[in-house]
Amino acid sequence: MNLREFAIRYGFLALLAGLVVFFSLATSGFTSPQAAVFILQSVSLTGILALGVTATLVVGGFDLSIGSIATSAMMAAAYVMVVLEQNALVAVLACLAIGALVGLINGIIICYLRVPDLLATLGMMFLLIGLQRIPTEGRSIAAGMTMPDGSTAAGQFDPAFLALGRHRFDFILPDLVPASVVVLIVLAVLIWFFLEYTRFGRLMYAVGSNARAAEFAGAPVRAYKIWAYIISGVFASIGGILLAARLGRGDIASGNNLLLDAVAAALIGYAVLGASKPNAFGTAIGALFVGVLLQGLTMMNVPYYTQDFVKGAVLVVALVFTFSLSGRTAR
């Protein structure tokens, strides 16, 4: 293995390790368990969305609607509990159903109505951004809010639902690990196992790499593509549930960065271990990388407005790693 191969394979992991070492020397308190957990918590939502979009990248597609699916799920959760006065379970199921349904519609539009993936999901994004505001006429949803007809909403957030965003599990230290981090880790392991080890994941990769070859080998290509969009939709709605639980309200102004951060994490993932293709492990590392970088910069008192610049720079470098250095043509 020559230097170039080594750089392609381990470059990003080495960079991540280097960042951790640098920040722990340059700041105080970066290496504490609390700081580590804080980083994980800060990336948990984008990480979950990124893992979902990874599934669509694997089949050679793309899903731009994930951010708006997440905020729609957030609004739906708030609406179900505050206005319809239902419990946490109903709210969660409603959100998951919305995610799955939107994913299914995306898949059908792309596979059967032959709209290109980027355009179909872009259209869906606009549609959902508008749709999620219609029931409350553009207002945010919180307990005791005034409804468009002048009445007051009677329901409130179920404490069990709020626990999804606020409960912390004991791990080494008491009250250390937030529920959202646990959800992130569980979903990451699940999707990683699914893509790497099951025959369904294998055929999804085949569909993304050469759809005709997959079809000629008997794989139901359209079904796999549709399932990928359903996975993406469901993951995004889980992100939305956690967002609602963390905020305790349905805030129409939140969740703006989710799409871009998630896409960045998934694309950075191409460069991890020289994979040159979408992969769940890489996506998780990509999300972590962004989290470490931003947390470190924050602790070094770098102004917030440079953070987007840094994220963008990291993404560009990662894409150069993937498409230029490795010499393999992906996608």
Place this chain on the structure above:
Amino acid sequence: MQGTPVFVVKGLMKSFGPNRVLKGVDLDLHPGQVTVLMGANGAGKSTLVKIVSGIHSADGGTVELSGQAFAPSTPAEAMRAGVVTVHQAINDGVVPALDVASNLTLDRMSGKGAPLLLNPRRIRREAREVADRMGLSLDLSKEVADLTLADRQLVAIARAMAHRPKVLILDEPTSSLSSSEADRLFALIDRLRAEGVAILYISHRMSDIRRLADRIVSLRDGAIAGRFEDKPLDYSGAVDAMLGRKSGHDAVDARSAHAPVFSAEGLRLHAGAEPFHLDLGKGEIVAITGLVGVGKTALAETLFGLRRPFGGSMRLDGRPYLPTNPADAIGQGVFLVAKDRADNGIVPEFNLARNVSLPFVHRLSRFGVVRRGAERQRAREQIAELGIVCRTERDEMYALSGGNQQKAMVARWLAEPSRLLILDEPFQGVDIAARHDIASKLRATADSRATVLFVTELDEALETADRILVMSEHTLVGEHVNRGVDMERLLAEVAGRGLRGAA
């Protein structure tokens, strides 16, 4: 023949790396004559066209146009000198988003001296002149995207003819046209011939060739293998020169089927095609041969559930067989090694073992989880069975030679037992050693199934098959047991004068 040639190619040579594609080609074209160039895939036709149209440069040899040296370095230069090429992909010659008038005058919009602003009236007037000269009766304001393929083709040729070229090269212009659409193209070609243009017409379609050819030149393995100028033209001879037989075949010990597996009655591949009958039996290898575009791939795809037959019925093991998709066909034991492995076979992101396991990965899984040990074991077995040259079963596909990639594609389908194994052009881009390995493996394992190969090259059929069927114009026209084959009859059938509905 009459007069002096306008276009003379002498000793043209071209290599790509170690691969000598043109080995000294001589060719001359006369004004007012259609010269048909025939050649199998890989004979060097496209390379020849690309050199004279300025896309590639030659390694050796000379080209003269009207007595002057001609060595264009860009397509535009070739066009200005008077050699115009209409390429096979119709949409390369037109801009779909513009209207017919703009397309016909497109070349005047760019280049030196073109006015900055477009004058729609002038464009319309110039386009009208071009169209009238070509006898083109099209609505000039129509967008090209709304035209049929045939009309686009005519626009592309008319656009090319706007330069008043001395030499017109048409590269398989009818490959995506119906026969009535082709007739309009032929009428245009007749008109150009009468105007004294020297035309080089590249085609596989015997019906086109019979309709147009003043003379035929056959290209084989990068050299001219035959010239046919005396009327009536010797079509069988031209096919023979193009596909030819090299001496010293390993004689095949032709076997006969020991039980029927597949049969088709009154099968029709498209509306205008004659129905035909097809029987495939257990233990035999049947090669279906014919020129490119006569329906071989259409038949392979029909057997594999990728397209529906236009008429007729099929039976597999006595039961009605009409697969709705490849998964259905595979489920019933009908496997296809598709042609053009890079497009239809190889998954480039997968290594060798994963490419081999692809169609049957579910049989190598437990509870949905792929058993990687079993997968690699299967790959190692197949590597040994077919003699795939590689370091390990985890090699990436791009690291393998073409022959070994093709062996992997065959191995993929030999790894599980089948009722009917279909191979479409399995020896395409495969070196001779790998070709022998694949053929002998097919023969060694043929006993348990029916096997059918679709090949253009006669050599490949003669080397591999027990029985050879000839296809022409989407139907079967001849049958030969591979034992002292009557080559004259076979070639005549390939050239399109076979007995209709036989076999």
